[in-house]
Amino acid sequence: MSASNLIQDLINGILLGGLYALIAVGYTMVYGILRLINFAHGDILMMGVYFAFYFISAFTMPWWLGFIVGIVGAGALGFMVERVAYRPLRNAPRISSLITAIGMSFFLESLAVVVFGGIPKSFNLYPKFFSRILIIGHTRIQVLTFFILGVTLLLMLALVWLLYKTKIGIAMRAISVDIPTTSLMGANVDNIISLTFIIGSMLAATSGIMWAMRYPQVQPYMGFVPGLKAFIAAVIGGIGSVPGALVGGFLLGMVEILIVGLFPNLAGYRDAFAYVILIVLLMFRPSGIFKVYSEQKV
Amino acid sequence: MIKISEKKSVLKLENLTIKFGGLTAVDSFNGYLNKGELVGLIGPNGAGKTTIFNMITGIYRPTFGNVIFNGMDITGMKPHVITHLGIARTFQNIRLFSEMTVLENVLVGEHSWLTNFAARKALHKHDPEEYPRPRWKPWFWSAILKTPDYLKMEKEMKSHALELLKAVELEKYAHLSASALPYGPQRKLEIARALATKPSLLLLDEPAAGMNPQETHELLEFIENIRKKFSLTILLIEHDMKFVMGICERIYVLDYGKIIAHGLPKEIQNNKKVIEAYLGDEIYV
Amino acid sequence: MKRISVRTNFILTTIFVIGSGFFLLFADNTFGDYWSRIITLIAIYAIMAVSYTLVNGVTGIFSLGHAGFIAVGAYTAALLTLPIQQKAMSFFIEPLIWPLNSIQIGFLPATIIGGIVAAFFAFIVGYPSLRLTGDYFAIATLAFGEIIRIVIQNSYSITNGALGLKGIPPYTTVWWSWGWLLVTIIVIGSLKFSSYGRALRALSEDTVAARAMGINVFKHQLTAFVVSGFFAGIGGALYAHWLTTIDPRPTSLGIMLTFYVLIMIVLGGLGSISGAVLGAIFFAIAAQWLRIVESPMNFFGITIPGIPGMSMLIFATVFILIMLFWRRGVMGKKELSWQYLYNLFLKKVGDQD
Numbered sequence: 001m002s003a004s005n006l007i008q009d010l011i012n013g014i015l016l017g018g019l020y021a022l023i024a025v026g027y028t029m030v031y032g033i034l035r036l037i038n039f040a041h042g043d044i045l046m047m048g049v050y051f052a053f054y055f056i057s058a059f060t061m062p063w064w065l066g067f068i069v070g071i072v073g074a075g076a077l078g079f080m081v082e083r084v085a086y087r088p089l090r091n092a093p094r095i096s097s098l099i100t101a102i103g104m105s106f107f108l109e110s111l112a113v114v115v116f117g118g119i120p121k122s123f124n125l126y127p128k129f130f131s132r133i134l135i136i137g138h139t140r141i142q143v144l145t146f147f148i149l150g151v152t153l154l155l156m157l158a159l160v161w162l163l164y165k166t167k168i169g170i171a172m173r174a175i176s177v178d179i180p181t182t183s184l185m186g187a188n189v190d191n192i193i194s195l196t197f198i199i200g201s202m203l204a205a206t207s208g209i210m211w212a213m214r215y216p217q218v219q220p221y222m223g224f225v226p227g228l229k230a231f232i233a234a235v236i237g238g239i240g241s242v243p244g245a246l247v248g249g250f251l252l253g254m255v256e257i258l259i260v261g262l263f264p265n266l267a268g269y270r271d272a273f274a275y276v277i278l279i280v281l282l283m284f285r286p287s288g289i290f291k292v293y294s295e296q297k298v
Numbered sequence: 299m300i301k302i303s304e305k306k307s308v309l310k311l312e313n314l315t316i317k318f319g320g321l322t323a324v325d326s327f328n329g330y331l332n333k334g335e336l337v338g339l340i341g342p343n344g345a346g347k348t349t350i351f352n353m354i355t356g357i358y359r360p361t362f363g364n365v366i367f368n369g370m371d372i373t374g375m376k377p378h379v380i381t382h383l384g385i386a387r388t389f390q391n392i393r394l395f396s397e398m399t400v401l402e403n404v405l406v407g408e409h410s411w412l413t414n415f416a417a418r419k420a421l422h423k424h425d426p427e428e429y430p431r432p433r434w435k436p437w438f439w440s441a442i443l444k445t446p447d448y449l450k451m452e453k454e455m456k457s458h459a460l461e462l463l464k465a466v467e468l469e470k471y472a473h474l475s476a477s478a479l480p481y482g483p484q485r486k487l488e489i490a491r492a493l494a495t496k497p498s499l500l501l502l503d504e505p506a507a508g509m510n511p512q513e514t515h516e517l518l519e520f521i522e523n524i525r526k527k528f529s530l531t532i533l534l535i536e537h538d539m540k541f542v543m544g545i546c547e548r549i550y551v552l553d554y555g556k557i558i559a560h561g562l563p564k565e566i567q568n569n570k571k572v573i574e575a576y577l578g579d580e581i582y583v
Numbered sequence: 584m585k586r587i588s589v590r591t592n593f594i595l596t597t598i599f600v601i602g603s604g605f606f607l608l609f610a611d612n613t614f615g616d617y618w619s620r621i622i623t624l625i626a627i628y629a630i631m632a633v634s635y636t637l638v639n640g641v642t643g644i645f646s647l648g649h650a651g652f653i654a655v656g657a658y659t660a661a662l663l664t665l666p667i668q669q670k671a672m673s674f675f676i677e678p679l680i681w682p683l684n685s686i687q688i689g690f691l692p693a694t695i696i697g698g699i700v701a702a703f704f705a706f707i708v709g710y711p712s713l714r715l716t717g718d719y720f721a722i723a724t725l726a727f728g729e730i731i732r733i734v735i736q737n738s739y740s741i742t743n744g745a746l747g748l749k750g751i752p753p754y755t756t757v758w759w760s761w762g763w764l765l766v767t768i769i770v771i772g773s774l775k776f777s778s779y780g781r782a783l784r785a786l787s788e789d790t791v792a793a794r795a796m797g798i799n800v801f802k803h804q805l806t807a808f809v810v811s812g813f814f815a816g817i818g819g820a821l822y823a824h825w826l827t828t829i830d831p832r833p834t835s836l837g838i839m840l841t842f843y844v845l846i847m848i849v850l851g852g853l854g855s856i857s858g859a860v861l862g863a864i865f866f867a868i869a870a871q872w873l874r875i876v877e878s879p880m881n882f883f884g885i886t887i888p889g890i891p892g893m894s895m896l897i898f899a900t901v902f903i904l905i906m907l908f909w910r911r912g913v914m915g916k917k918e919l920s921w922q923y924l925y926n927l928f929l930k931k932v933g934d935q936d
Binding site: 492 | 770773774777778779781782784785788789791792793794795796797798799800802806916
């Protein structure tokens, strides 16, 4: 493998990793607070992409406005999903809410099939400028790459600022440690949980739209596998930890691209890497890289 | 459930220590229980009493120290093997199988009769002369195929379970759901369930918690009763001082994970350190 | 309360089984091929559902890898019964490896081997996964299920990869499927109502207390998981010989199938064997009925175009509604027994329990 190929792979890895990381944040925040694997997360992402797609193509919105509307729409959808399906089950056995989340995932997928049709649609609604290719040394890089990297980085910085520097972020982090105590301190738990779903869904939709720009199509099942892998990224980083989710996302994206780059005949197994990593990790270090301390009381 | 030869000290705890992160929850606990004794383990909240139970029954693995049961080192053994060897326990916050009937709860305790292979192997290793090499019996297949062998066992289990329920005066509730029982009988059922594993050592975690004086008095007699009937050695944790003084032959007092006193109830009552530890915790005195 | 004796129970059950047999004989001969196929499918679904409920309901661990074991059973049995010429014809990307390319065995041994291989996979998956609890276990089994699917998709010399297997002999009849369902119910029922079943129900409620009662939680869970895997494999084998074409797409033998079976057992009540059977019957019939929604309709001369995906949407909606408002399902954890029916219909008002 030549050096320029390697650089190309590294860039692709970072790119993919960034997309995973943005989705993983929603998973990890929801799990941190509710101990719920929100299976529908990837499908909210898919819906966000569809919203953007239809607002741009049907209402002839400018692309950036369509994207924003799609992202906001996904946020609203995330809010509704929590409100309708998860909140009534908050005090039920945890497995019940997990089953409901799986049901929600299939509900959104089939809803998309019914409303938007099951056939993949090409997603090339962004200005031609993005598909221009820059040649640096021997490496060819699409302008889109810079755009995605820039947006990813910006959102991550914004997220870290939100979580660590604002009152609302501190409340979010506090709630993930101990819900009853935080509510005693005067924080409105329901509102903060809603907000978590909204932020997570919006980040995921942003990632999804950039995903659709890069692999230019949109289809009802596009959210499931990236969603699952982003969950794995969250586990790699230590579920419940936002910095962990970011690091885990980048690591997973990197590993996927590099393994295929180094061993091209494993390409067919690409989707299996993440699962193997997940299983190995769960066996030997279930707490992930950034350990989140928890102990079962007997 | 396995008969163990008589040796003087049933349970010996040597330098038992456990650390959680930086916190030493129990610090070199040394103690013993002689056969047939009823010993109390008392101390203020968070002193580490239940942690000691959890170490004896294998739920926690001690950081240092050993648990010796009938001369055999059982430190670090799995909880179910320890149960098969003859240590049974109850829980502070009653943990019955609430979706099952009273009878089924006891029968679950008796399931260990079928699956005690690991414990018999451990015993054989400990004392090959006393305990012959165990033969594994494919009970699982017998249970699915309902062989006569298994049906006989099932019948035995049921009659033994009913016997136990009679002993704790719960036989009339046998087919009721366990969650339908009032608080007092639930405590008794938990003890009956523990007895179903045929223990020689019984650990009771705050059996009188949440009971009124009348019930407490009854429980006192009840425990005395089963101790004789099933020739048990009992270690019990309790907050209620009156209860402990009335029943225990010997008492360990624990505070901040350390033994601060050990002796006969009378000695403990007048021990300065104990009074100090319980000061501010007056409700319990 | 009047208790129905063991003997009465046995006699009634025998009559019921024989009666059902006659009904099936009648239905098989009079309702035509289409309904024969549906009746066969009901039993296949019921086998999958009963084996799934043993893990997800009775044992109380939440597995999402069921479709993986079904796929293993389906592929194993299909590879054993496929005619040798058919194999030579289908495997044109890479030829089938040695022992498989030159054998063809009967349906019964192939089904049993399918079950055994699936049970073996269940052991391999369960052994590491069962160290995890709750949703971590769920996600690990989901991952294993997907790995199985991806491996099938890529092993061209064994499974013919993404092309799938075609021309599997249509051996699965009403008798095979209902016969196997009877075996499944007897074995899993016998397990559930034995001392082992009690232990499983106990550990599903409270693992710590179960351990303190001397139950080796890991071993019991693994046993249930392997038994469940065996019957999932049987179900898969029957399914393959019902479909006659199988391939490793997620929508055929992947996560979608797990979800279908999950709908059945949630509807019937997690942990109830009879509930699982009822759920399977309901699902199979509802799926047929909902095909109407997906195909074009003609109302008084106006043609309404069919809506693809509508049946799935209805199932998902019903599923979520069940989870929100009717979590115990039809049967809860109870079983449909003669005693249950007696209490339901014949118990006089004022009878004491």
